[in-house]
Amino acid sequence: MKTLFKFITFTMCCCISFAAVYSEQKFDKLIIAEAWIRQPIANNPVTSGYMTISNSGTTDKTLMSITAKFAKKSQLHETFIDGDTMKMRSLKNGILIPAGETVYLKPGSHHIMFMKFAQHLKHLESKNVTLIFKTGHSVTVKMTVKPVHMEMSSHSH
Numbered sequence: 001m002k003t004l005f006k007f008i009t010f011t012m013c014c015c016i017s018f019a020a021v022y023s024e025q026k027f028d029k030l031i032i033a034e035a036w037i038r039q040p041i042a043n044n045p046v047t048s049g050y051m052t053i054s055n056s057g058t059t060d061k062t063l064m065s066i067t068a069k070f071a072k073k074s075q076l077h078e079t080f081i082d083g084d085t086m087k088m089r090s091l092k093n094g095i096l097i098p099a100g101e102t103v104y105l106k107p108g109s110h111h112i113m114f115m116k117f118a119q120h121l122k123h124l125e126s127k128n129v130t131l132i133f134k135t136g137h138s139v140t141v142k143m144t145v146k147p148v149h150m151e152m153s154s155h156s157h
């Protein structure tokens with residue numbers, strides 16, 4: 001099933017670093033940082049999540065899927081350009097995190113899509129999200145719910 005969404009949020013700022021705001025979460029050879037969920041606007045039934053994933057090990061890892069209790073459906077998405085429109089689709093083969101490298105899930109690029117919320121996402125709440133790798137290994141990370149503009153204000157000082 002191929003699902004396309006119009007990527008309306010692309011024009012929002014996507015290039016600001018805010019690493020200092022988040023502590024790293026370490027799982028053996030994986031380091032997760034800057035894990036956040038875009039606070040949904042009003043009754044919008046979908047939102048996206050972002051994080052950086054570093055693989056300090058010597059074997060490549062592939063992130064295959066995501067689960068979260070607060071969303072009935074979670075997918076890994078990529079963003080692409082179709083003509084002059086920004087669109088997104090689910091990544092059937094997951095996201096490769098090569099040994100020794102860092103992969104950035106960020107606005108305008110790969111991201112997590114959370115759909116059909118089972119719980120309300122509150123401002124600055126920390127949510128558990130489980131990352132499932134191709135090997136079957138999984139890790140549960142904490143992601144902070146926040147509006148997009150916060151990354152800008154947090155960066156200004």
Ligand SMILES: [Cu+2]
Binds near residue numbers: 048077088089111
């Ligand atoms: Cu998406």
